[in-house]
Structure formats: structure tokens, C-alpha cells
Amino acid sequence: MSYIDKISSPYIHSLTSINEVMRQVIFALVPGIIVTTWFLGWGVLVHCVLAVCFALAFEAIMLTLRKRPLQDFMYDGSAIITGLLFALTITPFAPWWVSLSGICFAIVVAKHLYGGLGYNIFNPAMAGYAFVLICFPVELNYWPTMLNHAVAGGSGVIESLKIIFIGLPYEGLDSLSGATPLAFTKSQLNGMVMLSEFSSGPLFGSLGGKGWEWIGLAFLAGGVWLMIKGIIKWQIPLIFIFILFALSLIFHGHDPERYASSMFNLFTGGTLLAAFFIATDPVTASATPRGKIIYAAGIGLLTYIIRTWGGYPDGIAFAVLIMNAAVPFIDNVTRPDVFGKVES
Amino acid sequence: MSSEVHTRFNRELHSFPGGLELKTHKELTNSKESLRTPLPDKIILPLQQHIGSPSETIVKKGDTVLKGQKIAQASGYISVPVHASTSGKILDIGTCQSIHIKSEQVPCIIIEPDGEDAWFELEPVTDYLSIDPEILQRLIYEAGMVGMGGAGFPAHVKLNEGTATAIDTLIINGVECEPYISCDDRIIREKADYIVSGTRMLQHAIQAEHCVIAVEEDMPEAFEALNALIDDDIELVTVPARYPAGGEKQLIKVLTGKEVPAGGLPIHIGIVMHNVGTAAAAFRAVTRGEPLLSRYVTVSGNVEDPRNLQVLLGTPVEHCLEQVGYHPRDDEAVIMGGPMMGKYIHDISMPVVKTTNSILVTSGFNRSREKPCIGCGDCVDVCPAKLLPQELFAYARAKDYEEVRALHLFDCIECGCCAYVCPSNIPLVKYYREAKTDIAIYEKKQAGYEHARHRFEARSERLDRIENRVDDRFDKIKTLSTDQDPVEEDKQSYIRAAVERMKQKKNKKKD
Numbered sequence: 122m123s124y125i126d127k128i129s130s131p132y133i134h135s136l137t138s139i140n141e142v143m144r145q146v147i148f149a150l151v152p153g154i155i156v157t158t159w160f161l162g163w164g165v166l167v168h169c170v171l172a173v174c175f176a177l178a179f180e181a182i183m184l185t186l187r188k189r190p191l192q193d194f195m196y197d198g199s200a201i202i203t204g205l206l207f208a209l210t211i212t213p214f215a216p217w218w219v220s221l222s223g224i225c226f227a228i229v230v231a232k233h234l235y236g237g238l239g240y241n242i243f244n245p246a247m248a249g250y251a252f253v254l255i256c257f258p259v260e261l262n263y264w265p266t267m268l269n270h271a272v273a274g275g276s277g278v279i280e281s282l283k284i285i286f287i288g289l290p291y292e293g294l295d296s297l298s299g300a301t302p303l304a305f306t307k308s309q310l311n312g313m314v315m316l317s318e319f320s321s322g323p324l325f326g327s328l329g330g331k332g333w334e335w336i337g338l339a340f341l342a343g344g345v346w347l348m349i350k351g352i353i354k355w356q357i358p359l360i361f362i363f364i365l366f367a368l369s370l371i372f373h374g375h376d377p378e379r380y381a382s383s384m385f386n387l388f389t390g391g392t393l394l395a396a397f398f399i400a401t402d403p404v405t406a407s408a409t410p411r412g413k414i415i416y417a418a419g420i421g422l423l424t425y426i427i428r429t430w431g432g433y434p435d436g437i438a439f440a441v442l443i444m445n446a447a448v449p450f451i452d453n454v455t456r457p458d459v460f461g462k463v464e465s
Numbered sequence: 466m467s468s469e470v471h472t473r474f475n476r477e478l479h480s481f482p483g484g485l486e487l488k489t490h491k492e493l494t495n496s497k498e499s500l501r502t503p504l505p506d507k508i509i510l511p512l513q514q515h516i517g518s519p520s521e522t523i524v525k526k527g528d529t530v531l532k533g534q535k536i537a538q539a540s541g542y543i544s545v546p547v548h549a550s551t552s553g554k555i556l557d558i559g560t561c562q563s564i565h566i567k568s569e570q571v572p573c574i575i576i577e578p579d580g581e582d583a584w585f586e587l588e589p590v591t592d593y594l595s596i597d598p599e600i601l602q603r604l605i606y607e608a609g610m611v612g613m614g615g616a617g618f619p620a621h622v623k624l625n626e627g628t629a630t631a632i633d634t635l636i637i638n639g640v641e642c643e644p645y646i647s648c649d650d651r652i653i654r655e656k657a658d659y660i661v662s663g664t665r666m667l668q669h670a671i672q673a674e675h676c677v678i679a680v681e682e683d684m685p686e687a688f689e690a691l692n693a694l695i696d697d698d699i700e701l702v703t704v705p706a707r708y709p710a711g712g713e714k715q716l717i718k719v720l721t722g723k724e725v726p727a728g729g730l731p732i733h734i735g736i737v738m739h740n741v742g743t744a745a746a747a748f749r750a751v752t753r754g755e756p757l758l759s760r761y762v763t764v765s766g767n768v769e770d771p772r773n774l775q776v777l778l779g780t781p782v783e784h785c786l787e788q789v790g791y792h793p794r795d796d797e798a799v800i801m802g803g804p805m806m807g808k809y810i811h812d813i814s815m816p817v818v819k820t821t822n823s824i825l826v827t828s829g830f831n832r833s834r835e836k837p838c839i840g841c842g843d844c845v846d847v848c849p850a851k852l853l854p855q856e857l858f859a860y861a862r863a864k865d866y867e868e869v870r871a872l873h874l875f876d877c878i879e880c881g882c883c884a885y886v887c888p889s890n891i892p893l894v895k896y897y898r899e900a901k902t903d904i905a906i907y908e909k910k911q912a913g914y915e916h917a918r919h920r921f922e923a924r925s926e927r928l929d930r931i932e933n934r935v936d937d938r939f940d941k942i943k944t945l946s947t948d949q950d951p952v953e954e955d956k957q958s959y960i961r962a963a964v965e966r967m968k969q970k971k972n973k974k975k976d
Contacts, residue, residue, distance in 0.1 A: 124832065125798050126567075129895040131805040131881030132798070133487075133644070134831035137888045139839060193834055239837030239889075354846075403841035408855055410845065452856075459873040460482060460714065460851045461724040 139238075143198025145352045146398065149343035150205055153394060156339035157209060160332035161265050164213025164281035169205055171220045171285075176204035179228035187233060199238050203227050206246035206399060210391060210438065211253065214263045214298060217285050222256070223249040243445045244405045247438045254438070263289055266299035302330025303390045304434040306381055315378040320385075334388040344397025357406060357417040358396040362387060364421025372429070380429065390435040392424075399437070405445045412448070412455040419444040476677075476702055479722040481715040483849040484707045485882050487644050487805075489683060494765050495647035499655060499773035502788055508576040508779035509561050509816040510536070510547050515611040516618045517543030522574060528555045531585035533756050535607075536574055545609045545619045548756040549576055550777040552583040562812045564801060573816075576779065587754030593666045598628055601670045601751065608750030609757045609819075614638060614649075614711070614740035615802060617820035620747060623739070626732050627671030633735035635673035636720060637664045637744050639680040639687065640704055640711035643803025646823040648761035649741050651773040653680065653687035656745050661694040663748030668698075671737055677720060678741070681706045708805065709880045713738050715849055727876050742822075762817055764789045766826035767797060776817045782824055783813040791826060800825040805881040836889035844883035844893065850876045854883035858893050861900040866907070869900050 158165040180200035184191050207223055227249030235241040254261055284290075289298070300308065302324045309319050319325075326334045347353045365386055372380035386392065391399075400406065400420050407416040420440045427436020513519035520537035530536055530549040537547040556577040560570035590596065590604060606621035627635075637660070641649040653660055660678070668676045677700045680687050684703075691701055704710050704719050714725045716738065723734050731738055739747075746757050758778055762785060765771040769790025776785055782799065800807040801821055817824075844854035852873055860868040877897050884893040 124830075125796070125809075126811070128798060128809055128830055129892060129898070130800075130802075130807055130809075130879070131885050131894065132800060132807070132809075132827050132830060133804045133885065134890065135886050136831060137843075137886065138833055138890065139836050139888050142841075142888050193836070197836070237837065239839045403839050406840070408840050408842035408845055409853065413842070456853060456856075456872075457845075457851050459727050459876050460718075460849065461727040461729065461876075 139197050139199075142352055143202060145347060145350055146202055147198060147205065149347045149352075150202075150209075150340075150398065152343050153209065153336065153340040154205070157336050160336060161213050162281055163278045164265070164285060165208070167278075167281050167285055168208040168211065168213055168215065168220055171217060172208040172224055173201050173204035175221055175224040176200040176207075176228055179225055183229060183233040183237075187237065189237065194238065197238065200228060202398075203232070203245045203249070206394075207249050209394060210246065210250045212261055212264045213281065214265060214284050214289055215253075215257075215260055216288060219253050219257055219260055223253040225249075226252040239404055241404055242448070244399060244402050244441055247399060247441045247445075250438045251442055254433075263298040264301045264304075266297065300324075301390070301434065302333060302385075303428070306385075307428075307434045310379060316381065317378060320381075325385075326388075330385075330389040333390070337388040337393040340393040340397060344393065347397065347401075353397065353401045354413075356410075356413045357401050360414055360417035361396045361400050361421045361424075362392070364418045365392065365425055368422065368425040386425070386428070390428075391437050395420075395424075395437040395441065399441055405441075405448065407448050407451045407455070409452055409455040409457060411457070412451045415451050415455065416444050416448060419447065476700060476720065477722070478702070478704060479719055480705075481707075481710070481718040481849055482851050483847045483882060484709060484715070485847055485885060486706075487708045489706065490645045490765070491641075491647045491650065491683065493645065493771040494763050494773055495650045495684075497772040499651050499761060499775050500788065502774045502776045502780060502785060504551060504578045504580060504582065504777070505780045505784040506578070507556070507781065508550055508553070508578060508777065509573050509781065509814075510550065510576065510779040511561060511571050511573040511816065511818060512537055512547060513571060514547070514617060514778070514818040514820060515545050516616060517541065517545075519572065520544060520547050522558055522572075524555050524558075524574065526555055526558055529553070529579075530555060530576065531583050533585040533587060533754075533758060535756075539606070543619055543622055545606065545611055545621070546756075547574070548609055548758060549585075550758040550779050551576065551578045552581050553578040562810075562815050564808050564810060564815060564818075567811050589754040590751050593748075593751050594669050598624075598670045598672060601666070602628070604751050605670070605747050607756070608747070610743065610747050610750060611757070611819050612740055613742035613746060613760060613819065613822070615806070615820055615822055617818075620739065620743055623732070623737050624667070624670050626730075627673070627737045630732055631735060632671050632673040632732075632737055634675045634677060634721065634737075635664070635668050635671060636716065636736060636738040637667070637676070637678040637741055638711060638713070638716055638738055639678060639684070639691075639741040640716055641681060641684075642706070642708045642711035643805050643807075643823075644708075645765045645825055646763045646803050647765075648763045648773055648822050650680075650684050650687050651763075652742055652745055652761045653684070654690050657687075657690040657694055659745035659748050660741050661691060661699065662752075663744035663746075664699055666748055666751060667739060667744055673737065676700065677702055679704055679716060679720060681710065708882070709849055709878070712849065712878055712880065714878070727873065757819060760817070760819065760821070762821055763823040763825075765823065766800075767794070767828060768826050776821075778819060779816045781814050781816055782810060785817060785824055786813065786826070794828070797826055797828045798830075800827055805885070806879060831890055833890050835891050838887075838889055838891060841888060843886045843888065847882040847886050849880060849882065850878055852877060854893050858891060858896055861896045864900075864903070866900060866904050870904070874900060874904075 177200050184194055227245040231243045231245040231248035232241045305324055325331055344358055348355055366383045369383040369386040373382045407413050423440035423443055424436045427433055427439055518541045521540045522537050524536045531552045534549045535546050536549050539546050553576045556575040558574055561573045563569035563571045602621050602624045610620035611617040639649050639653055664678060678691060679702045682703045683706045688703055695701055709715055710719060717725055717731055717736055725731050726733055749755050759775055762774050762776045764774055764785055774785055798809050799813055801810050802808055802823055838855050840855055848854055857872050857874055879894050881894050
């Protein structure tokens with residue numbers, strides 16, 4: 122039977138493809154990667170390369186084990202995106218084996234054991250990140266400091282490679298690394314320090330954490346470009362941002378000494394990266410129109426709760442994973458009414 | 466003039482859910498005058514060119530027929546007659562390739578044209594605006610009229626149901642939303658008077674309160690042609706060019722804001738819709754007495770001179786393609802209908818039928834392999850029936866037909882929007898069609914089982930009854946024998962008599 126004999130309507134196609142969609146997403150991440158590297162050092166780029174290589178390797182192994190055609194799936198770009206997102210969420214000071222184990226969990230467990238692309242319930246990058254965050258909390262705790270200048274210490278190529286492959290030096294660790302603005306804020310607030318007492322400190326910029334605000338803006342730019350190209354739709358990112366913004370506005374307005382401002386919440390940590398690149402992962406997000414709104418609002422709400430009252434400074438990974446688990450239920454209860462539905 | 470019409474009615478338009486903006490390619494054909502296709506060597510008229518039960522042949526092999534002569538009669542309410550589209554000899558009453566299933570042959574009547582094109586006796590009716598609507602419906606039915614937009618539902622059924630219910634609006638659909646097809650555009654430009662008069666006639670036939678003719682916004686010439694002829698009895702509306710705005714339910718939504726109930730018909734909300742081609746053909750059938758014998762067909766795509774043809778029904782597709790310069794190539798397919806909903810035809814000797822609006826030679830298919838669904842929801846956004854195509858796909862592939870039904874598979878109009886946008890290149894409509902077919906087969910089988918069960922029950926009941934009767938009789942016999950068994954009695958007396966005879970014989974011999 123020839124190809125022609127199997128065709129059926131429609132005979133024309135928009136000619137979008139998974140590969141094309143993934144390629145656009147990778148392009149859109151580039152400004153964010155560059156700006157993050159600028160502020161947090163070459164370690165970011167090293168981790169990006171490492172994570173992508175690990176991701177492709179595990180992808181190839183799993184596809185072979187599952188007897189799936191390599192040429193169809195290796196080049197779809199999904200493993201590359203998982204690698205990049207994972208690398209952008211962990212600290213550039215993390216040792217290489219954190220990347221290895223995180224990516225292993227992401228690709229092998231979260232993706233392929235659930236059936237591979239299209240069937241995974243949990244966002245692979247976030248599952249991998251949550252895995253290493255729970256297993257290796259110490260290694261993930263050292264972030265480059267931006268105390269003295271906008272560009273972080275330990276940021277050169279050689280230094281970064283040394284830190285990643287040999288480990289952080291014990292001497293001068295304090296000058297090299299420090300808490301992220303989110304972690305710092307959390308610890309200060311937990312210590313009953315008023316927000317106004319430290320928010321003008323050197324960790325803070327005009328919108329969010331110093332440097333972080335630029336990173337956020339770069340991801341925002343990539344996200345807006347994706348929306349313009351029609352690759353992602355506005356609902357999930359904007360509703361997520363809106364809920365986080367609104368909640369922090371309410372609490373900040375209620376007690377500005379105990380609750381960080383809306384702008385700080387948006388432009389610090391992984392908010393904008395998550396809004397445009399993680400929450401929008403089509404496989405693990407809700408697919409119904411109303412479901413998307415609930416899903417995005419849920420991530421915003423949970424992120425705020427975890428950040429404000431939870432044990433982790435940035436709660437996005439867990440917020441996304443919890444909402445991922447709720448997606449089948451959300452989809453089920455938000456099915457749209459069929460055209461011409463008869464009220465009974 | 467046109468602004469007056471707009472202000473006079475000022476109909477508020479609505480939008481339908483989903484849909485796509487497609488490149489129309491109508492410029493290939495819509496500005497060229499249509500041509501009459503010369504007589505082919507063979508006319509093949511399938512007995513089923515409509516939705517409903519197939520017609521029944523009333524001619525024999527070898528008969529001579531005239532153009533317009535009825536050669537097959539309707540076989541029920543939802544059925545229409547078939548007429549000879551030219552004069553000639555009945556070559557055979559046989560089969561031809563089905564358009565739906567490659568392996569299936571369907572019954573047809575084959576005519577060898579004599580070249581005379583001699584007409585059967587025609588009975589024109591001129592007082593079409595004053596005669597009894599029921600007579601009008603009868604005339605339309607006798608002319609073998611079906612919906613010419615593509616579905617082919619017998620026109621008289623819609624009209625008849627129309628008089629039985631109070632009809633608010635008659636909509637004449639000139640919205641050709643499928644790319645490439647321009648046969649409605651052409652027929653409006655060339656036969657605007659037929660369409661306007663036909664519209665008035667149909668309005669009279671169903672006694673509709675309002676009457677709307679809708680065309681697409683990219684048909685300005687057609688709009689002007691109609692506008693010059695209509696009065697304030699008909700509303701002329703242009704609707705935005707968005708696929709599938711020409712779908713029955715979608716157009717009703719656009720024009721009235723009403724949604725046809727799921728699983729229901731437009732008539733349930735007081736609306737009847739006919740295609741512009743149907744209006745023109747019905748008018749011709751009544752006022753000239755000519756049954757449905759020809760239609761406008763757009764022949765487009767990879768051909769030398771794409772254009773509209775006026776084709777006699779039963780003309781082989783091949784013959785139409787020859788008129789416009791067709792050179793077959795390997796990577797091409799000939800489609801009957803448009804690129805979104807048309808049917809691929811394996812055999813171009815297949816005839817043009819009442820519902821053939823287009824013949825399209827197409828190539829450049831998206832050959833990338835089917836990938837897993839990534840749940841992007843693009844299909845949900847474009848579905849005009851507000852279904853969840855990705856979920857329907859998952860259940861259809863798993864053959865969970867109960868769930869597929871619960872997700873309203875049967876409200877899917879197979880418009881193809883979902884498959885068009887799918888980044889995983891999943892042939893979604895193909896899955897839905899297969900599921901629909903499987904369910905139909907299952908239900909037929911189920912109905913068969915039900916029938917068999919009834920038969921079995923009836924049989925066992927009958928057997929029970931007989932057995933009971935036998936038992937009764939046996940009991941009776943038993944009761945009799947306890948007194949004295951007549952049969953046994955006879956036997957005994959017979960034996961005694963025989964023994965007696967033997968004894969006498971022996972005694973005689975001794976003597």
C-alpha cells in the first residue's frame with residue numbers, strides 16, 4: 122500500500138510540528154540563558170551543556186530500551202528543553218553529579234517510565250529538580266553572591282569548571298556564595314526582622330533581587346515572543362502571574378513589613394521562567410479552556426503559600442508538581458459543553 | 466443600494482466557536498466563466514447519490530431512455546428518484562466503485578449516450594408562487610432534488626418537515642468555506658436570477674416567515690449579482706470568511722446566534738437551510754420541468770486550466786479532468802470535495818454525483834510521521850463543535866466506545882480543523898471516522914443479536930408449548946391405557962386371530 126492510498130481528510134496541514142514548537146521554545150530561552158550566565162557566571166552555561174548532554178544520553182538509552190524509533194524522538198527537542206530548564210533552576214555551583222542524578226530522574230522516571238513524551242504526568246524538569254532538592258539540599262544551597270558587584274564571584278570559565286567538577290573551595294566560600302534574595306528574605310522574616318530593615322540592602326535591586334530582575338526580564342522577553350508566535354497561549358502565564366501578583370499585593374498591602382511586594386515576587390526567583398516555560402508545558406498542563414485557568418491559578422496560589430509560609434524559599438517546582446497531579450481531575454471536571462448542549 | 470439593504474435589515478452577526486482562517490485558493494477558478502462539459506462516452510448513475518435508502522431501478526438493460534426520464538424510483542420517505550441525464554441506451558445495470566470504501570462496489574445504472582440529448586416530455590409549472598406548497602414539494606421530490614452543498618439530504622424531506630412546523634427563517638447557504646471550491650460563487654454570478662426566484666419559491670414551499678441568503682465576504686461579485694435582484698423580501702448577508710462558516714450549524718449560529726441542539730436538527734429551532742445550488746436547481750425543476758440532471762463542479766488544483774464546469778450527473782471524473790488538462794503524477798491524489806473534508810478517490814472512472822461540488826488534484830501532503838499527542842490543546846481551540854479532540858482521540862484509539870460516545874463523538878462534523886493544526890500530525894478525523902464506523906457495525910450486530918435473541922425466545926416458547934401439548938396428550942394416552950389400551954387390545958386380538966388362522970391351516974393340512 123503506497124502512502125497515497127492511506128491518506129484521508131484533511132489533506133492540508135498547518136505544517137506546525139512538535140520539532141518546530143520545541144525549537145522555538147529553545148530559541149526563546151536563549152536571552153534568559155545569556156542574562157543568567159552574565160549575572161551568575163559561566164557555571165550556568167556549563168550546567169546547561171552538561172544537563173542537555175545527560176538528557177540526550179538518557180533519552181537515547183530509554184528509547185533504545187523501549188524499542189522506540191530513535192530518529193523520530195531524539196530530534197524532537199523535548200529532552201533538550203528538559204535539560205535546559207533543569208540547569209536554569211539549580212545553582213551554578215552545584216556539582217556535576219547533581220545534574221546527572223536530577224536529569225536521570227527527570228528523563229528515566231518522570232518521562233519514560235510514565236510512557237514517554239505526551240504521557241508523562243509530571244513536568245520532567247521539575248520532577249528532577251524536586252528530586253535533587255530533597256536528596257542534596259546542601260549542595261543546592263550555595264548560590265553565587267552578587268554582594269559586591271552585579272557580576273557574581275566564581276564566575277570565570279575555569280573557576281566554574283573547578284567548582285562543578287571538583288567542588289566548592291572551603292576557603293573564601295563566604296565571599297563566593299551567599300543566600301539568594303528569596304532565601305535571605307525568608308530567613309530574615311523568619312527571624313522577625315522587618316522587611317524595611319533589609320530590603321534596601323545590597324541583595325535588592327529596584328524591582329526584585331539585584332540581577333534577578335534582569336534575569337526575569339530576559340525570560341519575560343522570551344515568553345512574550347513565544348506568545349506572539351502563537352507557540353504558547355496567554356492564559357497560563359498571565360493568570361499565574363496575576364494570581365501571584367494579586368496575592369502578594371493583598372498581603373503586602375495588609376502588612377508591608379512582613380510580606381514582600383508584588384514586584385519582588387515576580388522578579389525574584391524562578392517566577393517568570395516558570396510562568397512562560399515550565400507551567401506552559403503542554404503535556405503536563407490542563408488542556409481544557411477552563412482547566413488552564415484553574416491550573417495556572419493553582420500554581421500561583423501554591424507558589425505564594427510555599428514562599429510565604431512554607432519551608433522552601435521558592436515554591437514553584439512543588440506548586441507545578443502538585444498541580445500536575447491535579448490535571449487529570451481538573452480536565453475531567455472542566456470539559457466544555459458541546460455545541461448546542463441541551464439543558465436537561 | 467447595498468448600504469440600503471444593510472440598513473434595512475441590520476442583522477447582528479455572531480461568531481461560532483473554533484474554526485480556522487485558511488488560504489482559500491479560490492482565485493484559481495472563481496473569475497472564470499463555467500464551461501459545459503461535452504457528453505462523455507458513458508454515463509454512470511449510482512442508485513444512491515443521497516442520504517437515505519437507495520433508489521430502485523425501473524428500467525432494464527437494453528432499454529432506450531430519454532434525457533430527464535425517471536430510471537429509478539424512490540424507495541421510501543428518505544429517498545429520491547434518479548433520472549437519465551442524457552438520452553441513450555441502458556448499457557448495464559451493474560456496479561461501480563463506492564466513494565466511501567475502496568473495496569466496496571455500489572449498484573448503478575450505466576447509459577451509453579446516443580449523442581442526441583433528446584428530452585423526455587417536460588411539464589413546466591409557472592404559478593410556483595401561488596400553487597399549493599404540498600404540490601410544490603411533490604414536484605421537487607419528483608425531480609430527485611437533494612442538498613447540493615455536499616451532504617445530499619433529500620430536499621423534499623426538509624421542505625415537508627418545514628410545512629409541518631412553523632418555520633421562522635429559511636436560510637439559503639452560499640457560504641463556501643472550503644478552500645479551492647467556487648461552484649457556489651460561480652452559480653450565483655451566472656444564475657443569480659434562478660437563485661433569487663428559487664429562494665422565493667422555497668420560501669413559499671415552506672411558508673417561512675423570514676428569508677436570508679448568506680454569502681462569504683470574499684464573494685463581492687456574487688453579492689452584487691444577488692443584490693441587484695432582491696427586494697426587501699429577502700435579506701442578503703455577508704459573513705466573515707472563516708472555516709467552517711458554511712457548515713449548517715455554524716452558519717445558523719453566525720446568522721441567528723442560536724445553537725442547533727446537539728443531536729438535533731435546524732428544524733427544531735424553526736430554521737430550514739438549503740444550498741444556493743439547491744435553490745437554483747429546484748427552481749429549474751419546477752418552472753422548466755427539468756429534473757436534477759447536472760451541476761456546477763469546481764475542478765482545481767494541479768491542472769492546467771482550473772475552472773468550474775457544468776457537468777451532467779454520471780459523467781466520469783476522468784472526463785471532467787480531461788477538460789481542464791490533467792497529467793497524472795505519482796505523488797498526487799484526486800479528491801472529491803474540498804481539501805478539508807473531501808474524499809480521496811482511488812479510481813477516477815467514478816462518476817460525478819448530485820453531491821460532487823469539487824474535483825481537486827492535490828499534492829504536498831504533510832508526510833511527517835504521527836507522533837504522540839502532547840496535549841497542547843490547539844485542537845480544543847479550533848473545534849467548532851466544542852469537543853475535546855485530544856480526549857476523543859485517546860479513547861477512540863483505545864476503542865473505548867462508551868467513553869467516546871459520552872464525549873459526543875457523534876456531534877463531530879469531521880471538519881478537520883483539529884487534524885489541520887495538530888503539531889503531532891495525528892490524523893484525528895480518521896480515528897473518529899473509524900470509531901463511528903465501528904460503533905455502527907457494533908450496533909448493527911447488537912441489533913442482530915437482539916433479533917436472534919427474540920427469535921430464540923420465541924422458538925423456545927413455541928417448543929415449550931408443543932412439549933406441553935405432547936405431554937398432555939401423553940398423559941391422556943397413559944390414563945386411557947391404564948383402563949384398557951386400545952392399541953394393545955387390537956394387537957392382541959390381531960395376534961390371536963393370526964394364531965387362530967395358523968391353527969386352522971395346520972388342521973386342514975392334517976386333514
